[in-house]
Amino acid sequence: AQSVAQPEDQVNVAEGNPLTVKCTYSVSGNPYLFWYVQYPNRGLQFLLKYITGDNLVKGSYGFEAEFNKSQTSFHLKKPSALVSDSALYFCAVRADNNAGNMLTFGGGTRLMVKP
Amino acid sequence: DTEVTQTPKHLVMGMTNKKSLKCEQHMGHRAMYWYKQKAKKPPELMFVYSYEKLSINESVPSRFSPECPNSSLLNLHLHALQPEDSALYLCASSQEPGLRYNEQFFGPGTRLTVL
Numbered sequence: 507a508q509s510v511a512q513p514e515d516q517v518n519v520a521e522g523n524p525l526t527v528k529c530t531y532s533v534s535g536n537p538y539l540f541w542y543v544q545y546p547n548r549g550l551q552f553l554l555k556y557i558t559g560d561n562l563v564k565g566s567y568g569f570e571a572e573f574n575k576s577q578t579s580f581h582l583k584k585p586s587a588l589v590s591d592s593a594l595y596f597c598a599v600r601a602d603n604n605a606g607n608m609l610t611f612g613g614g615t616r617l618m619v620k621p
Numbered sequence: 622d623t624e625v626t627q628t629p630k631h632l633v634m635g636m637t638n639k640k641s642l643k644c645e646q647h648m649g650h651r652a653m654y655w656y657k658q659k660a661k662k663p664p665e666l667m668f669v670y671s672y673e674k675l676s677i678n679e680s681v682p683s684r685f686s687p688e689c690p691n692s693s694l695l696n697l698h699l700h701a702l703q704p705e706d707s708a709l710y711l712c713a714s715s716q717e718p719g720l721r722y723n724e725q726f727f728g729p730g731t732r733l734t735v736l
Contacts, residue, residue: 538722549625549711549727550664557722596663600721608677609725611663 508533510599510612518618519587527582527615529597539580540598540609541571550596556580567591587619625728627712633734636702642731644695644712652718653695654725655687656711664711670695671718702735709733 509532519525531537538557542550554565561573571582580597597612625646634640644653651672656664669677670689684706686698695712709732713725 540724542727547709547730547732549627549729550713550725552724552726555722555724594661602721608666608669614661614663616661 508599508601508610510597512612512615514615516616521621522586525584525587527595529580530578531599533601535601535603538600541582542596544594589619592619625726627728627731631732635736639700642697646714650714650716652715654713658709704735707735
């Protein structure tokens with residue numbers, strides 16, 4: 507079984523400040539972890555993923571995420587938030603031994619960046 | 622071409638109508654997916670096609686009928702839907718079905734309203 511938790515429904519940040527969107531996961535095998543962003547009335551857009559190797563993953567639009575195996579976390583970060591970063595963010599996981607190849611999403615976190 | 626397209630963008634149908642949603646990708650991806658997404662919720666997997674064959678059906682009611690005519694096209698046929706089926710329907714694709722670290726590319730979705 508695999509699951510993802512995003513403990514915050516909403517994160518509020520002032521423009522220019524660093525942001526963190528939290529994600530923890532549970533899988534029976536090794537995890538492949540993904541972050542997606544969704545703007546209103548749009549599909550999901552891939553930001554970054556962790557497969558193996560370096561725990562700090564860099565992605566699109568200045569976002570990065572840190573994989574922490576001991577804490578089973580994969581938090582999304584950005585050093586300086588933009589108003590245009592305001593959107594719905596989903597963390598997702600797939601185990602390397604997932605026979606069904608299914609992606610499990612967290613409940614989503616709404617990021618609000620205020621000018 | 623690195624995108625997934627979906628038509629129509631919006632669809633309003635009555636409970637007795639028959640309609641179809643269409644999804645297309647020209648990235649050479651061999652896995653294609655249908656998801657249903659309610660407002661402010663994560664996408665819920667409905668169907669997975671691997672190499673044009675249905676590999677996963679997540680206990681979806683028979684009023685939803687998927688079809689994969691070729692490796693680039695995915696259809697979702699709708700018949701006798703219920704108002705609770707109103708949602709954003711997302712199509713996605715990924716490279717090789719067996720490679721679990723591949724990210725999925727999502728289309729913009731079809732906003733379906735059932736009256």
